[in-house]
Amino acid sequence: MNPQSQGSLLLKSQLRSLTKNPVDGFSAGLVDDEDIYKWEIMVMGPPDTLYEGGFFKCHMTFPKEYPLRPPKLKFVSDVWHPNVHEDGEVCISILHEPGEDKWGYEKASERWLPIHTVETIMISVISMLSDPNDESPANIDAAKEWRTQPDVFKKKVQRCVRRSQEAAFD
Template sequence: MGSIKRISKELAELIETPPTGISVQLVDESDVYKWKVTMKGPEDTPYEGGTFIVNLTLPNEYPFKPPTVSFATKIYHPNVSNDDKGSMCLGMLKSDEWKPSSRIAAVLEFARQLLVEPMPDDAVEGRIAEQYQNDRKRFEEVARDWTRRYAREAN
C-alpha cells in the first residue's frame, strides 16, 4: 500500500518537529492508522492549562479520504460533540472539501486553532455555539471549568 509510506513519513516529521502544543504517537506500534495526539490548550483561551487527548484515525484510502479526528478528553466546544465520541467538525475533513495534498500536520494545527477561535457557524453543538455567540463570558466560564475537570495535566 502506497499510503503506509506517506503516513510513516508524515508521522516521522510530526514526531521530529511537532506543531506548537501538539505531540503525536501511535496508539499501537503495529498500526500506523491510529494515532494518539496530545494537544495543549492554547494560551489566552478557556482551554489554557489543559491537556487534551485527541484520537486521529486514518482510513486505508488515505490520502484520498480524510482522517477522522475525535477528542477522547471531554471538552466544552461548539465544534466538538458533547457525547462520548467527541467528534470534531472540521470543514477540511469533509469528504467534499478534503484534498489528497492536505497533510496531517495541517489538520492538527487547524484543530488546535479551533480551540483559539471556535467556528459557531459550523457547530455540532448548537446550544454551545449559541452561548459562544450570545454570552461569551458564560461560555468561557463553563469551558474553563470543563478544562479544569477533564483536561488536567497528565503527570
C-alpha cells in the same frame, strides 16, 4: 503500489517527521505500535484562549484510502466547543469528504484535499479552538452559549481545562 500501502508509507513518513521536528501546540504518536492508522494526539490549549493550559487527548483514525479520504478526529478528553460534537468528534471543513458540499455551505477547496497532513489538520484544530465557527456548529448548545452566555460558556471550558490537567498528570 496499492493505495493502502501508499497511505501507510505516507503516515509513517509524517509520524517520523513529527517525531524529529515537533510542532508547537500538539504531540502525536500511535495508539498501538502495530497500527499506523490510529494515532493518539495531545493538543495543548492555545495561549491567550479559554483553552490555555489544557492537555486535550484525541484520537485520529485514518481510512485505508488515506490520503484520498480524510481521517476522523475525536477528542477523548471533554471539550466544550461549538465545533466539537458531544461525542468528541471534531467538525471542521478540511475533515469533510472531498468534493462539493451538497448543502452549498463549503467550497470544494475548503474540504479535504490529499495534500493535507496531520500537521495541517492539527493547525486547523488549534485555530478552531482559538476562533470557534458558530455559523455551522456541531454542538448547537455550545454555540448558543458562546454567543449569548459567554460567562457560562467560559466556566464550562475552564472545567474541561481543569479535568484535562488532572487527567494528564494522573
